[in-house]
Amino acid sequence: MTWVGREVRVRRYPAGPVAPGDFEVVEIEVPDPAPGQVLVRNTWTSVDPGLRLRLRPDAPAGYFAAFPLGQAMDGVMALGEVVESRAPGFAPGDIVSHAQGWREYAVVDPAAIQLGGVGTLTRLDVGDAEVSWFLGPLGGMGLTAYAGLHVVDALRGGETVWVSAAAGAVGSLVAQIAKLCGHRVIASAGSDEKVAWLREDLGVEAFNYRDGDLGAQLQDLAPEGIDVYFDSVGGDHLEAALDHLNRSGRVAMCGSISEYESESKGPRNLFLTVSKDLTLRGFRGSSNLHLREEMQDRLAAWLRSGELVHRESVFAGLESAPRALAEMIAGRTIGKTLVSIG
Amino acid sequence: MTWVGREVRVRRYPAGPVAPGDFEVVEIEVPDPAPGQVLVRNTWTSVDPGLRLRLRPDAPAGYFAAFPLGQAMDGVMALGEVVESRAPGFAPGDIVSHAQGWREYAVVDPAAIQLGGVGTLTRLDVGDAEVSWFLGPLGGMGLTAYAGLHVVDALRGGETVWVSAAAGAVGSLVAQIAKLCGHRVIASAGSDEKVAWLREDLGVEAFNYRDGDLGAQLQDLAPEGIDVYFDSVGGDHLEAALDHLNRSGRVAMCGSISEYESESKGPRNLFLTVSKDLTLRGFRGSSNLHLREEMQDRLAAWLRSGELVHRESVFAGLESAPRALAEMIAGRTIGKTLVSIG
Numbered sequence: 001m002t003w004v005g006r007e008v009r010v011r012r013y014p015a016g017p018v019a020p021g022d023f024e025v026v027e028i029e030v031p032d033p034a035p036g037q038v039l040v041r042n043t044w045t046s047v048d049p050g051l052r053l054r055l056r057p058d059a060p061a062g063y064f065a066a067f068p069l070g071q072a073m074d075g076v077m078a079l080g081e082v083v084e085s086r087a088p089g090f091a092p093g094d095i096v097s098h099a100q101g102w103r104e105y106a107v108v109d110p111a112a113i114q115l116g117g118v119g120t121l122t123r124l125d126v127g128d129a130e131v132s133w134f135l136g137p138l139g140g141m142g143l144t145a146y147a148g149l150h151v152v153d154a155l156r157g158g159e160t161v162w163v164s165a166a167a168g169a170v171g172s173l174v175a176q177i178a179k180l181c182g183h184r185v186i187a188s189a190g191s192d193e194k195v196a197w198l199r200e201d202l203g204v205e206a207f208n209y210r211d212g213d214l215g216a217q218l219q220d221l222a223p224e225g226i227d228v229y230f231d232s233v234g235g236d237h238l239e240a241a242l243d244h245l246n247r248s249g250r251v252a253m254c255g256s257i258s259e260y261e262s263e264s265k266g267p268r269n270l271f272l273t274v275s276k277d278l279t280l281r282g283f284r285g286s287s288n289l290h291l292r293e294e295m296q297d298r299l300a301a302w303l304r305s306g307e308l309v310h311r312e313s314v315f316a317g318l319e320s321a322p323r324a325l326a327e328m329i330a331g332r333t334i335g336k337t338l339v340s341i342g
Numbered sequence: 343m344t345w346v347g348r349e350v351r352v353r354r355y356p357a358g359p360v361a362p363g364d365f366e367v368v369e370i371e372v373p374d375p376a377p378g379q380v381l382v383r384n385t386w387t388s389v390d391p392g393l394r395l396r397l398r399p400d401a402p403a404g405y406f407a408a409f410p411l412g413q414a415m416d417g418v419m420a421l422g423e424v425v426e427s428r429a430p431g432f433a434p435g436d437i438v439s440h441a442q443g444w445r446e447y448a449v450v451d452p453a454a455i456q457l458g459g460v461g462t463l464t465r466l467d468v469g470d471a472e473v474s475w476f477l478g479p480l481g482g483m484g485l486t487a488y489a490g491l492h493v494v495d496a497l498r499g500g501e502t503v504w505v506s507a508a509a510g511a512v513g514s515l516v517a518q519i520a521k522l523c524g525h526r527v528i529a530s531a532g533s534d535e536k537v538a539w540l541r542e543d544l545g546v547e548a549f550n551y552r553d554g555d556l557g558a559q560l561q562d563l564a565p566e567g568i569d570v571y572f573d574s575v576g577g578d579h580l581e582a583a584l585d586h587l588n589r590s591g592r593v594a595m596c597g598s599i600s601e602y603e604s605e606s607k608g609p610r611n612l613f614l615t616v617s618k619d620l621t622l623r624g625f626r627g628s629s630n631l632h633l634r635e636e637m638q639d640r641l642a643a644w645l646r647s648g649e650l651v652h653r654e655s656v657f658a659g660l661e662s663a664p665r666a667l668a669e670m671i672a673g674r675t676i677g678k679t680l681v682s683i684g
Contacts, residue, residue: 064617234613248629253616266608271576273624274595275406280622282615287590 003030003039003083005104007072008321013055017261018329020322022055030105032084038096038108038121039084045101046077046135047315047324047337049168049232052260075115076101077135079124080341095124097134102321104341116286118143129300136336137173137299137310140285144254145173146295147288149181151281152228152250157182159227162218162244164237166206167194169336170254173299174230175204176308183228186221188214188237190331197334201309214240228252234259242272253282257329311335345372345381345425347446349414350663355397359603360671362664364397372447374426380438380450380463381426387443388419388477389657389666389679391510391574394602417457418443419477421466437466439476444663446683458628460485471642478678479515479641479652482627486596487515488637489630491523493623494570494592499524501569504560504586506579508548509536511678512596515641516572517546518650525570528563530556530579532673539676543651556582570594576601584614595624599671653677 006027014022033039053059054075059066067073078101082094087110090096099119100106110121118140124131129138136142148170149155161178165171166187175187175198187198187206198206207217218226218240227249229241234256241251256264273280302308313333315324321339328337348369356364375381395401396417401408409415420443424436429452432438441461442448452463460482466473471480478484490512491497503520507513508529517529517540529540529548540548549559560568560582569591571583576598583593598606615622644650655675657666663681670679 255616256613259613264610264613266610266612268606268608270608271598271601271606273622274597274626276624277626277629278624280615280624282618282620282622284616284619287619 001084002032003105004028005030006318007103008318009071010055010067010069010073012069013057013066014261018052018055018322018326020326023322025319031107033086033107035086036109036111038082038087038090038110040078040080040096040098040100040106040108041083042078042080042101042104042106042341044079044132044135045103045318045321045339045341046140047321047328047339048077049255049257049260049329051076051325052257052329072100073102075099075119077115077119077140078102078106079131079134080106090121090123095126095131097122097124097139102318104318115140116284117289118286129303132312132336132338133303133310135338136169136312137303137308138296141169141336142173142295142299143288143292144285145170145177146299147285147291148174148230148252148254148283149177150288150291151283152252152279154178154183154228154250154252155181160184160186160222160224161228161230162186162188162222162226162241163230164188164209165232165257166198166204167191167334168232171230171232172198172202172311172335173308176202176302177299178228178230179204180302180307186218186226194334197311201311209237215243218244225249230254231256233257234264239267239269242267242269242278245272245276245278248277249279251278251280253280261329313337315339317341343426344374345447346370347372348660349445350660351413352397352409352411352415354411355399355408356603360394360397360664360668362668365664367661373449375428375449377428378451378453380424380429380432380452382420382422382438382440382442382448382450383425384420384422384443384446384448384683386421386474386477387445387660387663387681387683388482389663389670389681390419391597391599391602391671393418393667394599394671414442415444417441417461419457419461419482420444420448421473421476422448432463432465437468437473439464439466439481444660446660457482458626459631460628471645474654474678474680475645475652477680478511478654479645479650480638483511483678484515484637484641485630485634486627487512487519488641489627489633490516490572490594490596490625491519492630492633493625494594494621496520496525496570496592496594497523502526502528502564502566503570503572504528504530504564504568504583505572506530506551507574507599508540508546509533509676510574513572513574514540514544514651514653514677518544518644519641520570520572521546522644522649528560528568530559536676539653543653551579557585560586567591572596573598575599576606581609581611584609584611584620587614587618587620590619591621593620593622595622603671655679657681659683
């Protein structure tokens, strides 16, 4: 049987803010799965800040290779249903996650290790969860949030934790996990709507970083200083954190979205790392796969009990994926940004 | 009995490179020690890169407070002999270390915790060591070198370690300790004379960072990348390290002498910390006092066996201290820079 489906391709690397015109949506005839491969009909695909980094010809080292122009974008998380399997262990009807998103049909090789293991084809035991949660709290977002707190020894509670981009997919999980672990959490975001959500639905202290001097706002909320900073923003946020961290403070370095569309300048006060015995710990979720089961058990329990709130910004139809990315990077989505397909 | 001695005072904070004219040497009548105090005749005083940071009105937070103008400079390491004691546990003739250097006589309170404990008045058991080693390998320099390797889990060997400012007091110890621990050591310094010393006397691979592109030289010496970088330089050195560190690499952040006389810009490639799971670990020797005894035991044994080489650049007479500092920061001294007094 021949399937026809659409896929998104990168037409050009944007010079400034990403725009839908940087992409094109192309209909193709889906190749038949070869022996050992699985054909998946995608139902959800992920929209992540890190994608922006891969829309640069100078994408940084590590696994962030640039997306090739004019091809389907490999290495983007998706969920779907197996429609044809020529691989042992997978059967039509299976719900799976994999890393060939931003397309309607994907031919996936289960033996290929994708995104450091996070994106390798995996059959999901959805149970009473929502499927889409496997792109959010029970998937890479949950692992990134949980691993970030783990690597800076912040799963034990009792400290003051500042979470930036706290209304985002990872940040909103970090803020809640940190609170559930017993920390005092200060959350920041870039709109009053987000701040209201953080305060009212997530129950954490929060401020709008656009409301005035970042350092002054931090100082007001945490005059005793902060112990841990979860950085998804970089730039002025990281500088403010270095200024306000207490001795032996730690930074979980997850990303620096403020710099993905411009040149990075680097914090001018990095010497405080020496004078205050600070640790800056870069990490990726995929480097912490050993935590995935523990994370899923704990987060699933918190989701069931209602202690963990999950919010999604859903865009309908594959063709909306580029717009979803642009909206997310511009700070106009809340929670996990997703595209529903088909 | 009344003692008369000289002390160095800061006249002004230098705008650019430090110069002897930024200081004045003043003769004073030394106050009598009060009950509980000890009068010490200094014989050696230390010249450290960190002093330059304290000659800035905007000295960074932590213990790096600026030296007040027109006063003796507290918080500078010295060695000396007790000449009068009104404190239990100290007697005339005792050899001591303390933190009131850059003067000929010091009135010291043994109860005062100085420089995070490193500079608190301590009676030394010199044994068969040279006294001056207690300002070098058996003192704060040894502790800083050893603690830096400890906090990035590099006392076990088997990796590739890049040591910057490797002909300096701390760097030359780091390079040798790392080698004795079983690492492959790549050392960098800023003159051919230093590089020759590193190669011939310390037995490590070395390069002159002024000889060409830093990254290209690193790439030549360590095409497989480096695992640990010991940073005393900052600036372009830290950027080159971030470029060349392998996944899960670590940086022991000890200082950034390249930026002490200018404005810090911060590394432009800090995002590599995220993409390569790097850890940047700021530290101070004084935060690791629990390692002092272990460090002294190991380094004393290596000094006795001749496996650890110690070199000093000695300036004679208190009045030479400002010049010694200027020479050291300009990169024209090798090993530990010291001033002999009296």
